[in-house]
Amino acid sequence: MSIPEEARLHIVVVGAGLGGIAAAISCATSGHTVEVIEQARELAEVGAGLQITPNASRLLRHWQLPDSIWEAAAEPTMVTVHRYSGEILAHEDEFDKKIQAKYGAPFVDLHRVDLQQALFARAKDLGVVFHFSQRVESVESETTTVRTVNGSQYSGDLIIAADGLWSRCRESLLGRRDEPLPTGDLAYRIVLTADQVADPELRALVENPQVHFWAGPSAHAVSYSLRAGKMFNVVLLVPDNLPAGVSRQAGSVEEMRQLFANWDPILNKFLSYVDTVDKWKLMHHAEMDRWVNEASNMVFLGDACHPMLPYLAQGANSSLEDGAVLGLLLGKMKDKSQLPGILRLYESLRKSRGEAIVREAFKQRHDFHMPDGEEQIKRDQVFLSQLGKEIKGAFPSRWTCPEVQPWLYGYDAVAEVEKAVEENPALFFIE
DSSP: OOOOGGGOOEEEEEOOSHHHHHHHHHHHHTTOEEEEEOSSSSOOSOOOEEEEOHHHHHHHHHTTOOTHHHHTOBOOSOEEEEETTSOEEEEESSHHHHHHHHHSSOOEEEEHHHHHHHHHHHHHHTTOEEEOSOOEEEEETTTTEEEETTSOEEEOSEEEEOOOTTOHHHHHHHTSOOOOEEEEEEEEEEEEEGGGOOOHHHHHHHHSOOEEEEEETTEEEEEEEEGGGTEEEEEEEEEOOSOTTOOEEEEOHHHHHHHTTTSOHHHHHHHTTOOOEEEEEEEEOOOOSOSBOTTSOEEEOGGGTOOOOGGGSOHHHHHHHHHHHHHHHHTTOSSGGGHHHHHHHHHHHHHHHHHHHHHHHHHHHHHHSOOSSHHHHHHHHHHHHHTTSOOOSOOSOTTSOTTTHHHHHTOOHHHHHHHHHHHOHHHHOOO
16 A cells, blocks of 8 residues: 555554554555564464454455465364253354355464464565564653663654553553453463374364364363364363462363363363363453553554453454554555544544453353353253254354354454545545
8 A cells, every 4th residue: 555655654563462463564554664572582383272253364364364374274164052061052053154154254263373473474575574582661652662671772653552461561651560450260271183182083073173162160161173173272261270470370180170070071081182281360451541642652452452351262353453453544644643533543443342342251251151050041041942043132152143243253344444534534634
């Protein structure tokens, strides 16, 4: 995209997570100069699975990511919700075809590393410069400068704060420490290879991509395939018993198995193949009053401003949306004087949606973590009354809920920006 020379920004993105690289791609595509600073030494070859829903998969196509990303994906053909003991509560066949038909973009399961590396390669192709081993020490809004612990400094016209849950940029905006708060849950994240799974029934589940949920008392589990059925991802969400101040720790396989001992035998068979596991404390933040600073030279996206619990798998998807919308709006600039107005338009387009998804994820946690009892019996009646039928009305699994799914998956960042530009002609008009 070509924008006038007088509108070209020098943008410093803080954080090379998915949201930061997405913003870098979107801003570079719009004609701006972008550099990214990241505290890690390199983009590490670690991580687990991600569910990339149509609201984000359409962006991966829009950014022209290489074909390798689609070859590394698994597209689930069905979604099933089980009661923790194994009985089926909800089931949707031909999920891949239905999603494509409804939203014109796929629902795919990817390894985080595959997505991050594809985004990274695309950003470098677009001329984005990355600086690793740069831990932020301070952010100066007077000079639009980020200073790092090793004495480097990066200045520009705009700082994009994409530095996640423990954001130093957020602390700079608020003028105080702002530790994330525990949610009361932790996650066990497990990745198995198909070769590790000897049982032929289980191997078939791995090699024929599908998504399974198990909803149980105070906990739930989700499983899905990665890398075209060559890997398998299991996430177990359970009450948090990590010490205060510890966000990640090696877990006990025995303790994990004990927590799920009376759950579905199929889930337990998968857990029998696990030999090491980590525990991740699930954290969140209160809503921020604003996502743009007073000087209009720092703007927030992703976990830095709306960290999400993983119950709707929208953390990564929503960060990609943020980056896309911000970069697309900045591509409409004709003069740098428009920057404050454009940043506030970005905030108005993204803040209410991001925070609504955060709230919806908490509701999904409630519906999947019910203890046995009267409320759970009512929930299961709603599930079973729709089994084998076209679902109507509010539904306890938002993954196939006809009220929530279209709102989540039908979002089109490119169309939203075009509509916002049409509705705000004065903002984009320069005499």
